[in-house]
Amino acid sequence: MVSREFIQGLPKAELHLHLEGTLEPDLKLELAQKNNVDIGQSTIEEVKASYQFNDLSSFLAVYYPAMNVLQDSEDFYKLAMAYLAKAKENSVRHVEMFFDPQAHTSRGVDFAEMFNGYYRAVTESEERFGISSQLIMCFLRDMSEESALEHYEMARPFFDKIVGIGLDSDERDNPPTKFQKVFEMAKKDGFKLTMHCDIDQKDSIKHIHDVLHVIGVDRIDHGTNIVEDQSLVEYVKEKGIGFTCCPVSNSFVTDDMKGKEMKELLDQGVKITVNSDDPAYFQSYIANDYYELAKKMDLSQEDIVKIAKNSFEISWISEEKRAAYLAEIDAYVEAHK
Ligand code: HPA
Numbered sequence: 153m154v155s156r157e158f159i160q161g162l163p164k165a166e167l168h169l170h171l172e173g174t175l176e177p178d179l180k181l182e183l184a185q186k187n188n189v190d191i192g193q194s195t196i197e198e199v200k201a202s203y204q205f206n207d208l209s210s211f212l213a214v215y216y217p218a219m220n221v222l223q224d225s226e227d228f229y230k231l232a233m234a235y236l237a238k239a240k241e242n243s244v245r246h247v248e249m250f251f252d253p254q255a256h257t258s259r260g261v262d263f264a265e266m267f268n269g270y271y272r273a274v275t276e277s278e279e280r281f282g283i284s285s286q287l288i289m290c291f292l293r294d295m296s297e298e299s300a301l302e303h304y305e306m307a308r309p310f311f312d313k314i315v316g317i318g319l320d321s322d323e324r325d326n327p328p329t330k331f332q333k334v335f336e337m338a339k340k341d342g343f344k345l346t347m348h349c350d351i352d353q354k355d356s357i358k359h360i361h362d363v364l365h366v367i368g369v370d371r372i373d374h375g376t377n378i379v380e381d382q383s384l385v386e387y388v389k390e391k392g393i394g395f396t397c398c399p400v401s402n403s404f405v406t407d408d409m410k411g412k413e414m415k416e417l418l419d420q421g422v423k424i425t426v427n428s429d430d431p432a433y434f435q436s437y438i439a440n441d442y443y444e445l446a447k448k449m450d451l452s453q454e455d456i457v458k459i460a461k462n463s464f465e466i467s468w469i470s471e472e473k474r475a476a477y478l479a480e481i482d483a484y485v486e487a488h489k
């Protein structure tokens with residue numbers, strides 16, 4: 153089996169990462185104190201003990217209230233910079249980071265205050281960490297399409313600083329087609345599109361069908377239930393549509409990391425990638441996600457290298473950058489022969 157060291161040093165892109173999910177207990181406590189927010193816990197152990205979840209909705213019930221500690225631009229900047237430092241340790245060269253504006257505006261935080269903090273980290277990431285970074289704005293699917301449209305307009309002054317539009321939060325009874333209009337607008341405006349198709353949802357296959365054939369996404373977040381429908385698998389293979397899989401996250405919100413599904417898709421030539429999703433909550437950064445999957449599925453070095461290459465192949469970057477990152481992987485593999 154491939155070693156942890158090999159994985160740790162392997163150049164990779166992270167494409168499924170919620171900035172709000174990188175809020176580590178120590179920063180959460182520091183910001184709670186700074187901003188005078190009562191989070192109900194006062195030690196790291198207490199914060200960790202509050203991480204009791206066994207499905208997507210119980211996770212989200214812990215996740216959203218914690219965001220109260222994020223108040224001003226500096227807080228958002230600090231959060232993103234702390235993640236980028238961890239990403240560097242994991243040999244991440246490029247990252248496309250989700251943020252959830254509605255989770256902040258709904259508690260009175262100004263859109264620009266939040267956005268400017270995150271974006272400042274983006275502008276500094278190359279020089280500080282050697283990581284190129286981009287932002288993907290997600291809508292919360294348990295809120296209305298009207299709210300998504302409102303936030304789309306709030307983001308308009310910042311359109312040139314956002315690469316794509318995504319959809320997250322609770323999928324149950326919130327199908328992709330609820331947001332058809334706003335995603336159509338985003339596509340026309342030149343954004344890349346992605347949507348969460350969470351694991352083992354009530355209407356997983358219908359939702360995967362609709363994100364592909366009605367919305368017309370460029371990528372799918374999670375989405376491994378697609379193995380249940382071979383015609384959909386053939387479609388994503390033909391179109392080169394990639395999947396941002398998150399094995400450790402899956403093992404927290406379902407009974408399994410879904411490694412079998414990932415390996416099956418990989419073997420069929422589907423562009424699957426491995427990512428950390430909400431690393432502070434699942435206590436696993438990206439190299440550990442690769443390692444846990446490799447261990448569980450007994451992956452070869454070749455499989456792991458393929459996954460890392462896929463991550464750059466489905467990144468929303470220029471062809472020049474893509475070629476440079478792929479060459480960096482080849483050089484790394486060569487040096488480890
Ligand atoms: N699914 C849905 N919503 C989320 C997730 C996820 O994996 N992570 C953070 N918000």
Ligand code: ZN
Nearest residue numbers: 170320373429
């Ligand atoms: Zn996610």
